[in-house]
Amino acid sequence: MKTAIAPLRIGVVGLGRLGKRHAENLAYRVPGAALVAACSPLEDELCWARDALPEPRLYRDYAELLADAGVDAVWLVTPSSLHAQQIVDALRAGKHVFCEKPLSLDLAECERVLAEAARYPHLQATIGFMRRFDPSYKDAFDRIAAGQIGRPFLVRSQTTDKNDTDGFFVRFAASSGGIFLDCTVHDIDVARWLLGKPRATRVFAAGAVALHDGLREFGDVDNGVAICEFEGGKLAMFYASRTQAHGNDTHSEVIGTAGALTIGRNPRANRVEIYDASGIRNECTPNFFERFEEAFLHEARTFVAAVQSGAAAQAGATLADALEATRIGVALRQSLQSGQAVTL
Amino acid sequence: MKTAIAPLRIGVVGLGRLGKRHAENLAYRVPGAALVAACSPLEDELCWARDALPEPRLYRDYAELLADAGVDAVWLVTPSSLHAQQIVDALRAGKHVFCEKPLSLDLAECERVLAEAARYPHLQATIGFMRRFDPSYKDAFDRIAAGQIGRPFLVRSQTTDKNDTDGFFVRFAASSGGIFLDCTVHDIDVARWLLGKPRATRVFAAGAVALHDGLREFGDVDNGVAICEFEGGKLAMFYASRTQAHGNDTHSEVIGTAGALTIGRNPRANRVEIYDASGIRNECTPNFFERFEEAFLHEARTFVAAVQSGAAAQAGATLADALEATRIGVALRQSLQSGQAVTL
Amino acid sequence: MKTAIAPLRIGVVGLGRLGKRHAENLAYRVPGAALVAACSPLEDELCWARDALPEPRLYRDYAELLADAGVDAVWLVTPSSLHAQQIVDALRAGKHVFCEKPLSLDLAECERVLAEAARYPHLQATIGFMRRFDPSYKDAFDRIAAGQIGRPFLVRSQTTDKNDTDGFFVRFAASSGGIFLDCTVHDIDVARWLLGKPRATRVFAAGAVALHDGLREFGDVDNGVAICEFEGGKLAMFYASRTQAHGNDTHSEVIGTAGALTIGRNPRANRVEIYDASGIRNECTPNFFERFEEAFLHEARTFVAAVQSGAAAQAGATLADALEATRIGVALRQSLQSGQAVTL
Amino acid sequence: MKTAIAPLRIGVVGLGRLGKRHAENLAYRVPGAALVAACSPLEDELCWARDALPEPRLYRDYAELLADAGVDAVWLVTPSSLHAQQIVDALRAGKHVFCEKPLSLDLAECERVLAEAARYPHLQATIGFMRRFDPSYKDAFDRIAAGQIGRPFLVRSQTTDKNDTDGFFVRFAASSGGIFLDCTVHDIDVARWLLGKPRATRVFAAGAVALHDGLREFGDVDNGVAICEFEGGKLAMFYASRTQAHGNDTHSEVIGTAGALTIGRNPRANRVEIYDASGIRNECTPNFFERFEEAFLHEARTFVAAVQSGAAAQAGATLADALEATRIGVALRQSLQSGQAVTL
Structure with missing residues (x-):
């Protein structure tokens, strides 16, 4: 369980019903993870983060979160229509990305993300098909x-x-x-x-x-x-x-x-x-x-472990899987x- | 299914709820069986027998049934307190006996029946523990x-x-x-x-x-x-x-x-x-x-087959089992x- | 169970594996049915009928069976390709018909049978979709x-x-x-x-x-x-x-x-x-x-009861169902x- | 999840197969708990603690652990024969106690612990009947x-x-x-x-x-x-x-x-x-x-929450339950x- 390497510093984006679950898992139940930031445009979601999470830095704006050098990975639990661009932005900012399904409802958008991701092979990018976990x-x-x-x-x-x-x-x-x-x-x-x-x-x-x-x-x-x-x-x-x-x-x-x-x-x-x-x-x-309560938890643990070990293959569904x-x-x-x- | 040997001619005794089931099985669903007689002290049960069964000879009195030379076996579905003596009487009349459980609630009575039955080894005497079937x-x-x-x-x-x-x-x-x-x-x-x-x-x-x-x-x-x-x-x-x-x-x-x-x-x-x-x-x-609908049917088929083949061992629970x-x-x-x- | 009306006299046609099952059901387990005839071109199947069934009249030829005035209904368990014509022939001979599925693999054949059957509304014609039973x-x-x-x-x-x-x-x-x-x-x-x-x-x-x-x-x-x-x-x-x-x-x-x-x-x-x-x-x-052992039995009982009561509606799948x-x-x-x- | 009050500082005693499970739960999965100490007479168990747990203070001797003023509660996963005295010692040292079942195999010992515990009503003392959780x-x-x-x-x-x-x-x-x-x-x-x-x-x-x-x-x-x-x-x-x-x-x-x-x-x-x-x-x-993986986890969470809220009633089986x-x-x-x- 204990690991000598530094924890993966994660910022969660989107704190709706499912976002809250992810945030709690990352904050309290994933060895090697540190939930350091949370982002939402909604005041009540930020209030919840302030109360329920271990002192994350709070952002209303996604760009600000991406500018936070103390964040290693973003965890996107946002509306589907935002996924593609948010993934691209995260990769460009040098962050690993976990994104809830779907990658995009639009095939061209999916392909655009894959093309962009190909430029960042050292970054983990996973779509959350939790059933695998x-x-x-x-x-x-x-x-x-x-x-x-x-x-x-x-x-x-x-x-x-x-x-x-x-x-x-x-x-x-x-x-x-x-x-x-x-x-x-x-x-x-x-x-x-x-x-x-x-x-x-x-x-x-x-x-x-x-x-x-x-x-x-x-x-x-x-x-x-x-x-x-x-x-x-x-x-x-x-x-x-x-x-x-x-x-x-x-x-x-x-x-x-x-x-x-x-x-x-x-x-x-x-x-x-x-x-x-x-x-x-x-x-x-x-x-x-x-x-799928357990699946969400194993999914998060696997992502964090994969980033820390560099073994991309085990982190869940790839962007290519999501495209298909x-x-x-x-x-x-x-x-x-x-x-x-x-x-x- | 078809057998050259003559059918076993059976008289059913007692036509309450369970007796009716046994009677219908013996009348219509047991190869090798012929339900030729029915006995009950109750008029409505005899009426039922007249309507539902294939022209059995009807008796109000058990002794009369036993005197019927055209009956090879009796099928007792009577009150428990009567079982022991009715079995003894049937054996003495040279009839095979199937009797619903229990043999008797009284141990001495059970032993009396076993002693009597020992004198008629050629007659089948079985107690209806249908679960075995x-x-x-x-x-x-x-x-x-x-x-x-x-x-x-x-x-x-x-x-x-x-x-x-x-x-x-x-x-x-x-x-x-x-x-x-x-x-x-x-x-x-x-x-x-x-x-x-x-x-x-x-x-x-x-x-x-x-x-x-x-x-x-x-x-x-x-x-x-x-x-x-x-x-x-x-x-x-x-x-x-x-x-x-x-x-x-x-x-x-x-x-x-x-x-x-x-x-x-x-x-x-x-x-x-x-x-x-x-x-x-x-x-x-x-x-x-x-x-146990199927069990009652298999039980009756097994009894009839056992009598006809002379293989007493396969006919179900013995009197000794019932005593135990x-x-x-x-x-x-x-x-x-x-x-x-x-x-x- | 007992009925005053005469039993339905049935001739079974085809005594393969499934035909034997139907024949045994009709012979021993269907109140109101009398299995009076059996037809097969195969000697060993006729031998089986002689041994296992209650003295049916035996025919090698379907036309001879149809000519038997002591047969009220035919029970077809023959190769699928023969069904359509055999049904038509049976109806023309004034017999009720139970036929194993399918009616025919050929739609035109199906329709031909329906047209013919429309001329014999007093005759029961049922296709054996046993699952309904x-x-x-x-x-x-x-x-x-x-x-x-x-x-x-x-x-x-x-x-x-x-x-x-x-x-x-x-x-x-x-x-x-x-x-x-x-x-x-x-x-x-x-x-x-x-x-x-x-x-x-x-x-x-x-x-x-x-x-x-x-x-x-x-x-x-x-x-x-x-x-x-x-x-x-x-x-x-x-x-x-x-x-x-x-x-x-x-x-x-x-x-x-x-x-x-x-x-x-x-x-x-x-x-x-x-x-x-x-x-x-x-x-x-x-x-x-x-x-579907029980289903085959209920199917046969329902057919026989339907013929005897004249209530065609309850006899199972109609020719029209089979056509569809x-x-x-x-x-x-x-x-x-x-x-x-x-x-x- | 987050709570303003200070975490409960726990020392685990006994690091066999079940002790390790408890220790990992307390270290990583129980909000409000801090696993600050571990005690075992066995070198390899202490080694495991050093590697797998978040820097606990390590003790070979139970008395030393009890003397650690930075420990609020002890978690006993030791041989059954030690339970009674270890519970008494813990209570005398002012520590809350969770102890694996049984309290003792000896009734007099059980009663001795109850008598002693009655003197420390402000301390939680629970026996681990995990099925309740x-x-x-x-x-x-x-x-x-x-x-x-x-x-x-x-x-x-x-x-x-x-x-x-x-x-x-x-x-x-x-x-x-x-x-x-x-x-x-x-x-x-x-x-x-x-x-x-x-x-x-x-x-x-x-x-x-x-x-x-x-x-x-x-x-x-x-x-x-x-x-x-x-x-x-x-x-x-x-x-x-x-x-x-x-x-x-x-x-x-x-x-x-x-x-x-x-x-x-x-x-x-x-x-x-x-x-x-x-x-x-x-x-x-x-x-x-x-x-009972989940049960062990809920058990620990409930104990910690009960101590922190002062609501002894919800902490699981009491010493009196264990005595019975x-x-x-x-x-x-x-x-x-x-x-x-x-x-x-």
Whole structure:
């Protein structure tokens, strides 16, 4: 645990619901990390930082944070539309970057960031596909790598949220990129990761508006299904939903020539089972925060360890991974809208 | 399925709820069986037999049934207090006998029947511990016999009923023999069967009245727990309950030196799982009829096949097994009442 | 159980593995049925019938069976390519018809049968989609009908077989119609049935050859995935596989606006769980015979009861249902081969 | 998270396997805690502390640690036989004390510590029954408190370890106190905690030596079963084992008048399920470290928070709880040896 080398000095940017979680992890639970700065344009978020974090330097302006020579790395938990430019700016300022997904909803933007990052090979730049760090997903990955299911050729993966009667995501629909770029992008990354990063060749998507008619004006749906074909005869099936009754049910399955693995098929909230007149039941993880609490923590620890050891390979999803996820997500959206298969 | 030999001509005695089930099985679902007669002192039961069964000869009196030369075997589903004498009478009349459990609540009566039966070795006499014929219990038995769990040394087994607010079993308490002789007797037979029929050496029991105060006057409880020691360092733990919220939850576990098996640990009603705001759940088997429907059928088929093949060994629990179950059950009741361990 | 009306006299046609099962059910386990005739061109199958069935009249030739005035209904368990004409012939001979799926792999043939059947409205004609009679599928159907999951809008369903290293289905590939018409046709029927029989509007399919390269020359795959869009914004996702390691894993899920149901998600062989050094496990149903044993029985009982009561509506999948299943299956095969979505 | 008050300065005593876990938690994962000192008589443990912990002051001698005025609390992870005197010494030195279970295997010793502790009401003294801090056990406790299962009256609880072929616990048998005082003591505390701390009135225990004959000379067993009666008609059943094949299987069940809860009934290692030729399985938690990793952390956080807030009530099991656990454990051992029920 203890290390002779100096702690990685981190500035967190964006202190919304998820930003706060990241900030607390970095401040208190990541060996080798020092959360030295926080940035937000919102006064109440800065107030929270003042109270909850160990005396970070506070900035309203991202440029000021980047100018802080006492910051080694920035941790971006900002609106998606800002990610690309903020990453570029951070790299130019000589900072390592962790950025929440997605890299960008725009393919050209993604490519621009990759081109820029290529100029800073000594800097770590990682996109936060946290599922890779969930202990169960990681266990599945390791089993596959050990050959336990033979050659994996099919992934089925889903991201489904408990229905939010408040309809936050409807108001968010204009900028979310649609259900496939917002939710399925995680499943796309999981499928590529578990299948050995094959190149996608063709996709088809369809959807339904089950409950939230307000999505129609954005061409979006609250339930989406998709098939993705990869080179080498590999396949993925995706399901995304905003309308589940039982909770956040994020699970995946990978099928190989000699066996299969499921990860999280029953999204149990914990180890309790309840026996009553309705039968035997378990409650479910209410949201992705609860489900992936450990994953966020391992993700941060891995990033910090990777920077400190110089081993970029182990830090999580690369910018190139994020570009591919966006590329497939964009194709899914296009297929949903056209009703046709889209060749990549 | 088809057999050249003549069908076994059976007379069913007692047409209550369970008797009707047995009668329908024997009439329609047991190859080699012909249900030719039915006996009940109750007019409505005989009416039911006339409507639902394939033209059986009907008797109000058991002696008349026994005098029917066209009956090869009797199937006793009568009150427990009648079992012993009815078995003796049947054997003396030259009939094979299947009798629902228990053989008798009285040890001396049990022994009297065994002595009498010894005079008729060519006649089949079986007590209906149907759990031995449940496909899952049978699968567990076969796995143990094949050595899959090493040497079995501990059985945990329970018989727990959904709470009956009507309190039938309270009114029945005077003659039921108490919770251990009424319910646990099945678990005792399961434990002996799965552990290789070791001799019981000592028992201890305790109990609680959770909901049904009316039991107190009979020295009975609605929840009972017990430990049974067998020779050779084998053990059993029992639980019986009349007050479960979720259904009939009859399950068993057998632990060996190299592994363990559970049978029916989640008493699923079927293969459906329900996802809703309360989580993910399955409903449970409401009662032992539903749970052991298949077992009752296999039990009847096995009895008939055993008589026809002359292979008595395969017909289910013997009178000696039933005697042992009663002996242990009586000791448990004695322990409950005395608060002391009872040595057998 | 007992009925005053005369038994339905049935002739079974085809006594292969599945035919034998049907024959035994009809002979011994279906109240109101009398298996009076059996037809097969194979001597050993007729020998089996002679030994195992209750003295049926035996025919080598289907026309002779149809000429038997003592036969009220025929039960076709013959090669798929014969189904259409055999149904027509049976109807013309005045017999009720139960026919195993599929009606035909050829749409024109399906339509020809429907046109012919329209001339015999008094005759029952049912295609054997047995899943509708599985108690768990039936329970799910009833829950949906009772509104327990709100409005159902998405079905996910799969038919996956344990890998057959013998490769029977490869040799069968020339006539099977491909994986979607052979396997997924069941899931198509399930989806239509659970979603309220909506009209399919568009499909997309993809596939992989995981293990059986011999399928390539037939344009077939051993793993197929598909999406089906229905009118009214309803959706289905299908998966079919010939290469599972753990057993026959046939399960379905239906998602509604207020909840979801899964049917058979873990294809448990029985109620036993095994605890050993590899963890805690259950074995799985090895094949569809084991999984749907009860369904085949209920299917036969329902057919017989429907004929006897004249209530055609309750006898299972109609010819029109079978036509739709074939229509969608043909479109899936076309999509697999073209790589394009197919509009219906 | 952040608090204005000074951190609690802790000295850990004993750096074996479990001591190291506690030390790392206190050093890096407990807000408000500062691990300032470590004590061990073993050079290699002190070396580990030097490398792995944040510059603690190191002591070979417990008295020296107690003399360190910069230590507010001691954390005892030492051999059981030392606990009682070390707690007394700590209290006399004015330190708060956290001590791993058991308080003592000797009842008189337990009582001596309680008497002494009564003189220092301002000092926190807690025994480490960590199960109370496991999120699932805590959830069950909260549900019971909320009345979700009516009145709880029966707890079934087990502590079973994966078989250790190395036989560590056999060598440890002379000082462990036997299986009930070593393992079941946790279940005793769970039962008392979930049932509302009723007074135990009578116990009965039995056991078997399944694999480790070396235990016989100590009068110990490798599998033990027990029943405990409490006042008010409450009951507990316990099972302890050293010989499980599948892993550490620590689980509990509490049954009430309106429902029941199980906690950890399937000791899943994580959320992965494996599908292969052996069926569908999950691996199990290999040992109590893995199973209760989170519990140890919450336990430490709660202790620190309790000291800092002065709210002793929330700090976990009291010395009085520990005394009761030992009292019942001693009675169980006595019952095992005598074959008689023991009245308390």
